[in-house]
Amino acid sequence: MTDRPSLSAAYWRGLRNGLPFMLVIVPFGTLFGVAATEAGLNLVEVMGFSVLVIAGASQFTAVQLMNDHTPALLVILTALAVNLRMAMYSASLAPHLGAAPRWQKALVAYFMIDQSFAVAAQDYERAPQQSLAEKLAYYAGACTPNCPTWYVATLAGALLGAAIPPEFALDFAVPVTFLAMIAPMLRSLPHLVAATVSVVAALVFSFLPSGLGVLVAAVLAMVAGARAETFLARRAA
């Protein structure tokens, strides 16, 4: 049985560890609101994205592909492919939170963003003997400053978007945001291989109907990354 003070301590520790990420969520959410509004989505649709999907990179992907008039099915598939990493997050949290009641796991799943996963995984690894309740409290703490901020920032961007003149070159906000997300991901040689294959293949296959080239490039890049990892591991062994 876990007592209340230890739960409250876990919650506040999660909140403190999650707090710095607000600095990323605010501009990122605002940019999404701006980009989606520029694409011609109305306020309810823009908010629908941020509330129902709550996954920035895939939201940007969907809006970008919609700008290219990609068939809806390809928009959905490509944007979901961006979120495949969430299955990996789910797998890595499962040993810690898998025993929780189904409704609590549903909440954990809904609020699973890169930031909440990253701090929680770190904390559970550091102190695996914590009770399930403490781990859930920590997770709730990490989500508190970030997830609601995502909605508010999107709303601000959507309201602001229409008022920003073209001289600000906001057309390039989407590429800049994508590149800024990608660069910190390039933390190993296989990641670099995957990214390079993705770029080259996407350009080579850009003659395909919009959206399809990116999907083909993504599959090739994923295989390239995984193969490069296996190859390097074998050589090191």
Add this chain to the structure above:
Amino acid sequence: MMSADFYGRAEIWIIILALGVGTFFLRYSFLGLAGRRPLPEWALRYLRYTAVAVLPGLVAPLVLWPQATGGAPDPARLIAAAVTVLAGLATRNTLAAILGGFVSLYLALWLVG
């Protein structure tokens, strides 16, 4: 033509809902199995590279052939893209990279025109 006119409201909501439901189930997937079956190592190896496999391919044409210039490569935007990547690599920080990208974009647009 704006995306909204191309798809129509109903299709936009289909995209939003399908993406929302699909993403939820990706997040719920292994938690739902209550951690009984750990993911095999080979599957994790592929999943590790999904984001880095999709996003660069998506952004490459946007950088090389920007919409704002009708698809003609634009020096200011190329410079901004390079600075964003370099800032992201150097700082490992998305926010710093976004800032670097926008500062260099405005500087380059102002200098190169």
